[in-house]
Amino acid sequence: MTGKQDLVESVLAGKRLPLARLLTLVENDAPEGRAALDQLFTHTGRAHLIGVTGSPGSGKSSLVNQIALALRNPTDGKPARSVAIVAVDPTSPFTGGAVLGDRVRMRDLAGDPGIFIRSMASRGALGGLSRATTGVVQALDAAGFDIVLVETVGAGQSEVDIARLAHTTLVIEAPGMGDDIQAIKAGILEIADILVINKADHPGVDSTVRALRAMLELGHPTHHRAAAGSTAVLWIPPVLQTIATKSEGIGELVDAIYRHAAYLHETGAWQLRDRIRLQSELEQLVQLELTARWQDSVSPELLQATLSMIEARQISPYQAAIQLTHPLPEPHSG
Amino acid sequence: MTERKIRVLIAKPGLDGHDRGAKVIARALRDAGMEVIYTGLRQTPEMIAEAALQEDVDAVGISILSGAHMVLVPRVLDLLRANGQDGVRVFVGGIIPENDVPGLIAAGVTAVYGPGTPTTQVVEEITRAVLHPEQA
Numbered sequence A: 001m002t003g004k005q006d007l008v009e010s011v012l013a014g015k016r017l018p019l020a021r022l023l024t025l026v027e028n029d030a031p032e033g034r035a036a037l038d039q040l041f042t043h044t045g046r047a048h049l050i051g052v053t054g055s056p057g058s059g060k061s062s063l064v065n066q067i068a069l070a071l072r073n074p075t076d077g078k079p080a081r082s083v084a085i086v087a088v089d090p091t092s093p094f095t096g097g098a099v100l101g102d103r104v105r106m107r108d109l110a111g112d113p114g115i116f117i118r119s120m121a122s123r124g125a126l127g128g129l130s131r132a133t134t135g136v137v138q139a140l141d142a143a144g145f146d147i148v149l150v151e152t153v154g155a156g157q158s159e160v161d162i163a164r165l166a167h168t169t170l171v172i173e174a175p176g177m178g179d180d181i182q183a184i185k186a187g188i189l190e191i192a193d194i195l196v197i198n199k200a201d202h203p204g205v206d207s208t209v210r211a212l213r214a215m216l217e218l219g220h221p222t223h224h225r226a227a228a229g230s231t232a233v234l235w236i237p238p239v240l241q242t243i244a245t246k247s248e249g250i251g252e253l254v255d256a257i258y259r260h261a262a263y264l265h266e267t268g269a270w271q272l273r274d275r276i277r278l279q280s281e282l283e284q285l286v287q288l289e290l291t292a293r294w295q296d297s298v299s300p301e302l303l304q305a306t307l308s309m310i311e312a313r314q315i316s317p318y319q320a321a322i323q324l325t326h327p328l329p330e331p332h333s334g
Numbered sequence B: 001m002t003e004r005k006i007r008v009l010i011a012k013p014g015l016d017g018h019d020r021g022a023k024v025i026a027r028a029l030r031d032a033g034m035e036v037i038y039t040g041l042r043q044t045p046e047m048i049a050e051a052a053l054q055e056d057v058d059a060v061g062i063s064i065l066s067g068a069h070m071v072l073v074p075r076v077l078d079l080l081r082a083n084g085q086d087g088v089r090v091f092v093g094g095i096i097p098e099n100d101v102p103g104l105i106a107a108g109v110t111a112v113y114g115p116g117t118p119t120t121q122v123v124e125e126i127t128r129a130v131l132h133p134e135q136a
Ligand SMILES: Nc1nc2c(ncn2[C@@H]2O[C@H](COP(=O)(O)OP(=O)(O)OP(=O)(O)O)[C@@H](O)[C@H]2O)c(=O)[nH]1
Pocket: A055, A056, A057, A058, A059, A060, A061, A062, A063, A102, A105, A153, A198, A199, A200, A201, A202, A242, A243, A244, A245, A246
């Protein structure tokens, strides 16, 4: 593995160590990683991207393990799918370190060359999905995995981020949410394509399922209707029950995933989601690039002087921002 | 932007079901700013090497109490090499008889830590071995 070209070719050829190294470069936002992704991008767009979110401890990793097992060992004559798993855990805001423990629940997948598991820390991403996650998912897509499962902690922004990244979003909850159901409802109804009540061996499953179904009937979020000008085809998120630790309900869950993929293809929603995702990625990158250029170009003295004028109420922050960004600076060098 | 984080796999091979020591080290490494991939109990050498590869770690910490270290540890080292991960530093913690330490070091282990080793020492030595491999 000497050069950039070798790295790209090795990844395309399905070599695992070069892929693992590329993922590190992408995570570190290293220039070699970005250059490799530029070349690999033309090979992306094939994988089915599945987001898995939900409350801490609800059983996301255990279910990812079960879903991957089922995809690797289909019982209904479907071909086995290769599966990449990205498991994101939070970085400690105090030390910058992280303990990434999702693999503990995925030991059944060991030794299978059709599986690749990567743990990631959220790093700088404020409560949300690490920015590098997008690049990591692209690399795995280009490497030829049929399905990329992304597990993330269901907290605040990351739920929305995962729904934007994924074709299919699974929201995993445990029974007994009781009164909390009102609180979580708004967020999950917006993003869930499939709702899973895991730990169905715990009490309170039936009432949790009933409450969620009732709420789903009240309102269908707009993106479920956004199918290529048609209002006839509507995806109503199924509410499923599973016991990940006993492999129960997994067949139904995997069926729902396949049905959702078919729905996306038949209605044109697959392309629509692809476009929305790429648009938001483009917008994010333009913002970052322009900010970097501006930071390179603005002189600290001018910045200080302008700040003083704002403090003295001589110009408004808005006027100052216009002045400081005009004309737009040249491309950022590093 | 380029941000270098030390990534360490903490693995617990063997049949004993005791991973308190492994967890203490995992937390100490996290508190030192490292990203620690924790794989849980009863890992085979094959599972450890596979995880080390997928996670592209800089170091592997093997916590071992079962007494099978002279078999399991060299096997992990062989598999890492076979996978092209010669640069990965391997540390062993647990109950290791004094007499076995030279053999483990000769097999390629960077350091062996007995019970009661201060976590600060472990953190320091892993950091040094990863960032300055030429000095180790
Ligand atoms: N009783 C029961 N326990 C389960 C079930 N699924 C998972 N668990 C247990 O719940 C605990 C948490 O499971 P995980 O799969 O780690 O949950 P998670 O959502 O990935 O957790 P975080 O990543 O920490 O948010 C583990 O002890 C599992 O063994 C289930 O269906 N029933």
